[in-house]
Amino acid sequence: MAKIGLEVHVHITSLKTKLFCSCPSHYAGKEPNSVVCPVCLGLPGAIPVPNKKAIEEAIKVSLALNMQISDKVVFVRKHYFYPDMAKNYQISQYDGPGTTPVAKNGFIKLRNGKTIRIRRINIEEDPAKIVYPTGSLLTSKYVWVDYNRSGIGMLEIVTEPDIEDPKEAREFLEKLRSILEHLGTCDCTIEGSMRVDVNVSVPGGERVEVKNIGSIKGVEEALKYEIARQEALISQGLPVKRETRHWDDVRKVTLPSRYKEEETDYRYFPDPDLPPTTITENWIKSIASSLPELPDARIRRFMVQYGLSEYDATVLVMDKGLADFYEDVLKIYYKPKEVANLLINDYLRWINEMNIRPSESKAKPEYIASLLKMMEEGVITIKIVKEILSDVVKGSDPRKLVEERGLTALRDQEFLMEVIKQVFAQEPDAVEKARRDPKVVNYLVGQVMRRTGKRADPYLVNQLVRKMLEG
Amino acid sequence: MVEVNEELIKRLERLSLIKLTPEERERMIREVKAVLDFFDKINSLDLSNVEPLFHPLAESRSREDSPITGLSQEEALLNAPRKENGFIVGPRIYSGDQS
Ligand SMILES: [Zn+2]
Numbered sequence: 001m002a003k004i005g006l007e008v009h010v011h012i013t014s015l016k017t018k019l020f021c022s023c024p025s026h027y028a029g030k031e032p033n034s035v036v037c038p039v040c041l042g043l044p045g046a047i048p049v050p051n052k053k054a055i056e057e058a059i060k061v062s063l064a065l066n067m068q069i070s071d072k073v074v075f076v077r078k079h080y081f082y083p084d085m086a087k088n089y090q091i092s093q094y095d096g097p098g099t100t101p102v103a104k105n106g107f108i109k110l111r112n113g114k115t116i117r118i119r120r121i122n123i124e125e126d127p128a129k130i131v132y133p134t135g136s137l138l139t140s141k142y143v144w145v146d147y148n149r150s151g152i153g154m155l156e157i158v159t160e161p162d163i164e165d166p167k168e169a170r171e172f173l174e175k176l177r178s179i180l181e182h183l184g185t186c187d188c189t190i191e192g193s194m195r196v197d198v199n200v201s202v203p204g205g206e207r208v209e210v211k212n213i214g215s216i217k218g219v220e221e222a223l224k225y226e227i228a229r230q231e232a233l234i235s236q237g238l239p240v241k242r243e244t245r246h247w248d249d250v251r252k253v254t255l256p257s258r259y260k261e262e263e264t265d266y267r268y269f270p271d272p273d274l275p276p277t278t279i280t281e282n283w284i285k286s287i288a289s290s291l292p293e294l295p296d297a298r299i300r301r302f303m304v305q306y307g308l309s310e311y312d313a314t315v316l317v318m319d320k321g322l323a324d325f326y327e328d329v330l331k332i333y334y335k336p337k338e339v340a341n342l343l344i345n346d347y348l349r350w351i352n353e354m355n356i357r358p359s360e361s362k363a364k365p366e367y368i369a370s371l372l373k374m375m376e377e378g379v380i381t382i383k384i385v386k387e388i389l390s391d392v393v394k395g396s397d398p399r400k401l402v403e404e405r406g407l408t409a410l411r412d413q414e415f416l417m418e419v420i421k422q423v424f425a426q427e428p429d430a431v432e433k434a435r436r437d438p439k440v441v442n443y444l445v446g447q448v449m450r451r452t453g454k455r456a457d458p459y460l461v462n463q464l465v466r467k468m469l470e471g
Numbered sequence: 472m473v474e475v476n477e478e479l480i481k482r483l484e485r486l487s488l489i490k491l492t493p494e495e496r497e498r499m500i501r502e503v504k505a506v507l508d509f510f511d512k513i514n515s516l517d518l519s520n521v522e523p524l525f526h527p528l529a530e531s532r533s534r535e536d537s538p539i540t541g542l543s544q545e546e547a548l549l550n551a552p553r554k555e556n557g558f559i560v561g562p563r564i565y566s567g568d569q570s
Binding site for chain 2: 015016017021022023024025031032033034035036037038040041049050051052053054055073074079081082083097098099130131133140141142143144145146147265267270272274275276277278
């Protein structure tokens with residue numbers, strides 16, 4: 001069994017400015033190095049001033065993750081040399097003499113009741129973005145640096161090594177993401193807003209760190225690869241050495257990383273530019289009183305209010321966008337179980353196939369409502385619903401689709417009886433058997449369905465065929 | 472107490488990404504020793520009932536979350552020795568073997 005710990009870095013996307021300067025924090029699509037100032041460029045003499053809202057967001061997350069919150073926010077300098085950090089230190093937090101993280105000792109509960117402990121949450125600034133103009137990280141002769149991202153407020157959430165397999169890691173991250181999205185702290189659909197470092201070891205081997213994985217799926221893949229690699233070494237009697245590796249998302253492998261191993265010494269010390277900020281009980285109370293409904297509470301509400309199973313409620317709530325969409329559909333079409341079934345069994349499949357998040361779907365709640373309404377009215381069958389759902393996810397109005405493609409279910413009994421008579425005439429043997437064996441009835445129904453281009457209402461056809469057999 | 476020797480100075484060189492000449496290294500050994508001796512003197516005082524002070528100011532200022540326009544790209548790149556397409560050019564990063 002593997003031992004896995006995660007370090008999750010999330011952008012606090014709810015902020016309008018960076019962590020220590022008033023530069024706008026929304027830099028997507030901006031020219032490189034155009035959303036910067038002396039502070040985030042690391043120019044000598046520039047003085048950082050903490051963003052109060054960033055501290056509030058950290059407290060919000062800490063409350064949601066059941067953490068013990070520090071009575072003060074202290075920032076430290078973490079020293080290293082890398083082109084993404086102009087001042088040669090990152091302003092971060094640390095558990096050491098005179099310094100403490102904003103919060104410690106929390107947890108998240110998984111579906112099976114297992115507790116994953118969270119060691120600490122740090123508030124820290126993001127480094128600049130590195131671009132490799134002449135190849136990849138491995139081959140580029142030099143790099144381009146864009147400081148627009150430098151100084152963006154982040155939270156580093158570190159777990160204890162309580163996770164035992166890649167699936168658990170995925171579930172933990174999905175729940176964490178859902179909590180962050182319910183809090184409004186991080187819109188994780190934004191490219192690069194969640195990055196994960198994993199620590200993983202297998203029995204008999206040292207701990208290996210895999211850095212900078214950009215997606216939850218990537219974490220699961222990297223862990224699977226790394227566990228297989230380590231187990232293969234051990235089964236061959238080779239050592240798994242302690243090292244830092246890097247995840248190559250294209251080739252789906254981990255590779256040994258930049259440093260020849262010497263225990264990294266970041267030389268942490270309290271940043272003299274940043275005196276502590278006191279967190280008072282009252283401040284925490286007022287933030288706690290304004291917390292929104294969180295995933296666990298929402299799952300329970302979905303079960304009580306809508307009569308959903310725990311499994312269905314969990315699937316919906318694990319993605320805030322999906323849960324919101326579900327409730328928006330219910331506002332127009334209040335059939336909680338039918339809507340949940342369609343979303344979970346069919347709608348999600350297309351979302352996953354298209355490799356997007358539910359919040360990125362172009363389907364409107366009205367579309368799902370009219371799909372189910374049309375089915376209820378017998379205008380279309382579930383088959384048609386499933387058939388056109390992928391186009392609905394891409395933004396097509398199902399009513400129009402059904403009209404344009406002539407998908408209306410055939411409920412014209414006279415017409416259907418004509419077809420059934422044809423089938424009976426051509427399949428006398430099957431008709432004989434069907435009188436004795438009900439299973440053969442399905443075969444006849446299938447023949448009718450085929451001749452109507454699958455547009456007939458199967459329930460109605462079934463009734464009519466039985467009537468014919470008796471009559 | 473840490474022993475200040477050539478090995479330690481070399482480690483500090485690596486950590487600070489600088490290179491010293493043997494003469495400079497000799498000088499550093501003397502100076503780092505002097506600094507540490509000074510801290511030793513402070514350590515000999517009984518300060519058990521004094522709260523450690525990490526910052527001269529007790530409380531930080533903080534800032535509201537409202538954006539202010541900073542530097543233009545042109546201004547931001549003024550001091551960069553090498554630039555390309557609006558980026559600052561930096562050294563290659565990866566030096567691990569690819570085995
Ligand atoms: Zn700035």
